Amino acid sequence: MAWYAVQYKRSEGDRALANLEYQGAECFFPKIAVEKIRRGKRTSIMEPLFKGYLFVNVDNADPLWSKIRSTRGVSRLVAFAGKPASIDADIIEYIRASVDRLNDQGGISKGQLLKLHDGPFRGLEAVFQRYDGDERAVVLISFMQKQQLIKVPLASVASL
Known part of the structure; x- marks a missing residue:
């Protein structure tokens, strides 16, 4: 066969x-x-x-x-x-x-710890918040001693 x-x-x-x-x-x-x-x-x-x-x-x-x-x-x-x-x-x-x-x-869930591997915030750790369309995610990062919400392409995040 x-x-x-x-x-x-x-x-x-x-x-x-x-x-x-x-x-x-x-x-x-x-x-x-x-x-x-x-x-x-x-x-x-x-x-x-x-x-x-x-x-x-x-x-x-x-x-x-x-x-x-x-x-x-x-x-x-x-x-x-x-x-x-x-x-x-x-x-x-x-x-x-x-x-x-x-x-x-499965997909990425809220609160999941991620690492940014592309773009201006490359190397930073982020916490997933929500999806923003089919291609982007809203994540929380610590930058300049503040918590910042940013939008990044899904292709630039990876699970830790």
Whole structure:
């Protein structure tokens, strides 16, 4: 048995996954928690790690081969020169472990101690206060013997 990438139709990843599993295929559809702003509130939603693709573990002799392309939600099986491109099981296990680790971390919570690693306040410690849009955070720093609230890019903060 080997893993293969399946391209699903736009916005039909969950449908393709359900239909492939219903037919008895072992599937892997990696999703990660992403924080988005919806109606003015920050919410966490699950999004596919590889937008447009999921993975299926199928034996070459399995009759499911002939059904994959006609499965509802599936666009095509990823192939090169007419041959389905197999993916090593070690790569799938690495992706699975990485996704699990990412989803366990979650986002930054209020009061969490951070270190600024970019910008004019590089090297200072900060306390996370809140998100400011999708790309920035409001943090509290001690600067010039005062507590200051500043806005910094999320990319410039790291957990201690």
